[in-house]
Amino acid sequence: MSFLYKSDPVRGAQWAQRFAQKAPDLAFRIWPDIGDPKAVRYLAAWQPPDDPVALLPNLEVVFSVGAGIDQFDLSSVPAHIPVVEGMVEYVTQAVLTIHRDLFDYAAQQRAQVWGEIPVRAAVSRRVGVLGIGTLGQAVLDMLRRFGFPCAGWSRTPRTLAGVDCYAGDAALDAFLARTDILICLLPLTGSTRGLLGARVFDALPAGASLVQVGRGPQLDAAALLAALESGRLDSAILDVTEPEPLPAGHSFWTHPRIRITPHIASATRPGTAVDAVLANIARHRAGQPMVGVVDRARGY
Amino acid sequence: MSFLYKSDPVRGAQWAQRFAQKAPDLAFRIWPDIGDPKAVRYLAAWQPPDDPVALLPNLEVVFSVGAGIDQFDLSSVPAHIPVVEGMVEYVTQAVLTIHRDLFDYAAQQRAQVWGEIPVRAAVSRRVGVLGIGTLGQAVLDMLRRFGFPCAGWSRTPRTLAGVDCYAGDAALDAFLARTDILICLLPLTGSTRGLLGARVFDALPAGASLVQVGRGPQLDAAALLAALESGRLDSAILDVTEPEPLPAGHSFWTHPRIRITPHIASATRPGTAVDAVLANIARHRAGQPMVGVVDRARGY
Numbered sequence: 001m002s003f004l005y006k007s008d009p010v011r012g013a014q015w016a017q018r019f020a021q022k023a024p025d026l027a028f029r030i031w032p033d034i035g036d037p038k039a040v041r042y043l044a045a046w047q048p049p050d051d052p053v054a055l056l057p058n059l060e061v062v063f064s065v066g067a068g069i070d071q072f073d074l075s076s077v078p079a080h081i082p083v084v085e086g087m088v089e090y091v092t093q094a095v096l097t098i099h100r101d102l103f104d105y106a107a108q109q110r111a112q113v114w115g116e117i118p119v120r121a122a123v124s125r126r127v128g129v130l131g132i133g134t135l136g137q138a139v140l141d142m143l144r145r146f147g148f149p150c151a152g153w154s155r156t157p158r159t160l161a162g163v164d165c166y167a168g169d170a171a172l173d174a175f176l177a178r179t180d181i182l183i184c185l186l187p188l189t190g191s192t193r194g195l196l197g198a199r200v201f202d203a204l205p206a207g208a209s210l211v212q213v214g215r216g217p218q219l220d221a222a223a224l225l226a227a228l229e230s231g232r233l234d235s236a237i238l239d240v241t242e243p244e245p246l247p248a249g250h251s252f253w254t255h256p257r258i259r260i261t262p263h264i265a266s267a268t269r270p271g272t273a274v275d276a277v278l279a280n281i282a283r284h285r286a287g288q289p290m291v292g293v294v295d296r297a298r299g300y
Numbered sequence: 301m302s303f304l305y306k307s308d309p310v311r312g313a314q315w316a317q318r319f320a321q322k323a324p325d326l327a328f329r330i331w332p333d334i335g336d337p338k339a340v341r342y343l344a345a346w347q348p349p350d351d352p353v354a355l356l357p358n359l360e361v362v363f364s365v366g367a368g369i370d371q372f373d374l375s376s377v378p379a380h381i382p383v384v385e386g387m388v389e390y391v392t393q394a395v396l397t398i399h400r401d402l403f404d405y406a407a408q409q410r411a412q413v414w415g416e417i418p419v420r421a422a423v424s425r426r427v428g429v430l431g432i433g434t435l436g437q438a439v440l441d442m443l444r445r446f447g448f449p450c451a452g453w454s455r456t457p458r459t460l461a462g463v464d465c466y467a468g469d470a471a472l473d474a475f476l477a478r479t480d481i482l483i484c485l486l487p488l489t490g491s492t493r494g495l496l497g498a499r500v501f502d503a504l505p506a507g508a509s510l511v512q513v514g515r516g517p518q519l520d521a522a523a524l525l526a527a528l529e530s531g532r533l534d535s536a537i538l539d540v541t542e543p544e545p546l547p548a549g550h551s552f553w554t555h556p557r558i559r560i561t562p563h564i565a566s567a568t569r570p571g572t573a574v575d576a577v578l579a580n581i582a583r584h585r586a587g588q589p590m591v592g593v594v595d596r597a598r599g600y
Contacts, residue, residue: 086419089396089446096393105561112553114545114562119386123579145445146389245414253412261405262414279423 003281004056006031006045015044022278044277061284063277083266084138087185087213090265091139094211094237095148095181099125103235103257122147128179131186131214132158132165135266139183151175176203181211188215196220201227207234213265216242221252228257239265303581304356306331306345315344322578344577361584363577383566384438387485387513390565391439394511394537395448395481399425403535403557422447428479431486431514432458432465435566439483451475476503481511488515496520501527507534513565516542521552528557539565 003019003026005012012030019028026042029035031049040056044063049055052062097103101117108115127143129136132152140150140163150163153175157167166175176182182204186192196212197220210233212219219242227233235257241250244263252258303319303326305312312330319328326342329335331349340356344363349355352362397403401417408415427443429436432452440450440463450463453475457467466475476482482504486492496512497520510533512519519542527533535557541550544563552558 085422085447089400089422092446093393093396093400093402096389096396100389100393100564102393102561105564106559108562109553109560112548112550114560116562116564119564121579122385122389142445145442146392147385248412250412253409259406260409260414261402262408262416264400264405264416264419279421 001025001041002027002029002035002039003042003044004029004031004034004040006043006049018278023281026281042277042281061281084135086264087135087266088138088142090239090261091183091211091213092142094213094259095127095143095183096146097237097259098181098209098211098235099148103259107256123149125149126151126178126180127183128153128175128181129183129185131184132160132163133185136183136185139185148181151178172200173203176200177205179204179208181209183211184214184218186214186218188217193217194220197223198226201232204232206232208232209234210236210238212236212238212240214240216240216244224258225251225255228255233257235259237261239263301325301341302327302329302335302339303342303344304329304331304334304340306343306349318578323581326581342577342581361581384435386564387435387566388438388442390539390561391483391511391513392442394513394559395427395443395483396446397537397559398481398509398511398535399448403559407556423449425449426451426478426480427483428453428475428481429483429485431484432460432463433485436483436485439485448481451478472500473503476500477505479504479508481509483511484514484518486514486518488517492518494518494520497523498526501532504532506532508532509534510536510538512536512538512540514540516540516544524558525551525555528555533557535559537561539563 003023005015005028009030016028016030019026027035027039029040031045034040034056037056038058041058041060042063043052043056043059043061048062052059099120099122104117125148127140127148128151129140130153132140132154136152136154137160140152140160144150144162151166152158152160152163153166153172155168158165164178166172182200184196186195192214194217196210196218201208201223210224219238219240221242224233224236228236237259238252239261240263241252241260246252246260246262252260303323305315305328309330316328316330319326327335327339329340331345334340334356337356338358341358341360342363343352343356343359343361348362352359399420399422401419404417425448427440427448428451429440430453432440432454436452436454437460440452440460444450444462451466452458452460452463453466453472455468458465464478466472482500484496486495492514494517496510496518501508501523510524519538519540521542524533524536528536537559538552539561540563541552541560546552546560546562552560
């Protein structure tokens with residue numbers, strides 16, 4: 001029984017080491033050295049071979065491995081690879097942090113004050129995602145489950161079930177006007193550089209919040225500080241900054257309504273992906289359902 | 301067209317006021333003064349009438365309204381009433397806060413340090429819920445979607461899809477030994493008072509975390525501080541304390557690995573529930589899908 005790895009060979013060597021420790025009974029092969037094709041039960045691939053079922057007749061599970069957002073090939077990889085899982089976790093945590101007033105409760109804890117803040121129902125908290133590719137869709141799909149009214153904006157028109165979709169520059173203001181929590185998942189382009197500035201913040205309802213998980217140069221730092229000062233924005237959760245690392249002494253670090261994390265929303269690394277795959281293989285071999293990450297070859 | 305309210309009449313009067321402001325075209329009726337039964341399109345009930353479809357032939361939507369956890373009647377109310385929604389939000393936020401290392405990132409932000417902490421895959425982070433009634437099941441149902449391996453413990457045996465269920469005192473240690481994030485949703489009884497103490501903490505894997513959303517007297521404060529000191533526990537998120545309010549000067553307030561909120565996990569109040577219902581009625585009347593909270597009379 002073997003595991004076939006078909007992706008970057010440097011990462012493949014890291015995987016091989018981990019498999020030798022954790023699953024020594026499973027032969028680990030790196031493409032194109034596939035050994036006996038009939039022995040291959042598991043395949044981890046960035047681009048699967050053209051006809052995996054014909055080539056590998058006993059293939060049971062295909063794991064998708066990606067290298068990072070910028071290299072995403074949207075046409076060939078299923079949504080549930082680790083980079084997506086990490087982004088969904090991060091953004092869900094960020095939205096619930098804002099929704100459940102945890103900036104205020106943190107301030108109260110620092111002041112040793114016990115005081116209840118009125119709860120808003122999720123149905124009255126409107127979430128909007130700028131950029132609705134693979135990551136944006138996965139994020140919206142999770143946020144919908146909490147009952148938040150969800151919208152998405154993209155440059156070209158899209159249709160997503162249960163999501164109010166807006167497209168193009170002309171629709172941007174209408175999208176922003178109905179958005180209490182704005183999530184930026186846009187790629188960095190000429191037109192998104194500096195986009196998160198005074199014009200966008202002024203188009204949001206007063207007291208809106210920002211979750212920035214796009215790219216650092218999209219955010220106008222001075223405009224953000226001014227919007228927090230004026231109350232136009234309530235709070236901001238920033239996973240990307242300009243520059244990165246954010247230097248000590250930058251005013252973002254100490255702002256009580258800004259949370260900074262060091263570009264870790266969609267973090268994935270060999271250890272994470274390989275451990276997830278190993279844990280799933282253990283489940284599969286024990287006859288238990290696998291979690292996330294998987295695509296059955298038969299349904300290919 | 302009318303809206304019929306069948307629950308506590310004091311809250312009913314609050315609802316009536318809010319409806320008069322927000323949906324003046326919808327006649328608001330309080331049980332048993334139902335007016336024309338054929339006019340009733342919406343029903344909000346704690347205990348629905350025995351045969352709602354026969355009594356109210358044009359009923360389209362039933363909203364469940366609850367009074368609070370302690371009064372829960374598990375047999376008659378669907379899961380998605382606001383108190384459950386709030387608990388699911390709170391616990392999901394808490395689990396993701398721990399899972400994505402946000403205690404550490406907060407410390408780094410205070411120190412103005414930009415440094416990535418290795419991510420663990422959800423599949424390797426085991427979540428366990430003490431108390432798997434309505435709230436515990438709703439919480440597990442959401443956490444499963446993130447890929448966390450989920451288990452539950454209850455006094456008497458239960459079976460839940462996708463959840464490893466443990467029951468009774470004899471199984472408690474086995475449940476704790478496989479739990480990296482322990483969520484307490486137990487009611488306060490003679491046997492749960494002081495339960496979250498040294499014996500339970502010592503049975504968890506080293507570096508586990510606690511999310512306490514049960515009742516304050518269940519937690520042994522000295523044992524928690526000792527477990528955080530020794531590294532047995534990594535962090536604790538406490539929504540309930542003993543006493544409440546937690547007094548200024550209590551050592552929990554300033555502990556860097558303890559987060560305190562003032563018993564707000566499942567907070568619900570008339571404004572919240574009625575606003576959620578009003579927002580859903582607006583969606584229903586506009587032909588849009590409703591969010592959460594609802595149960596169609598036809599499927600009753």
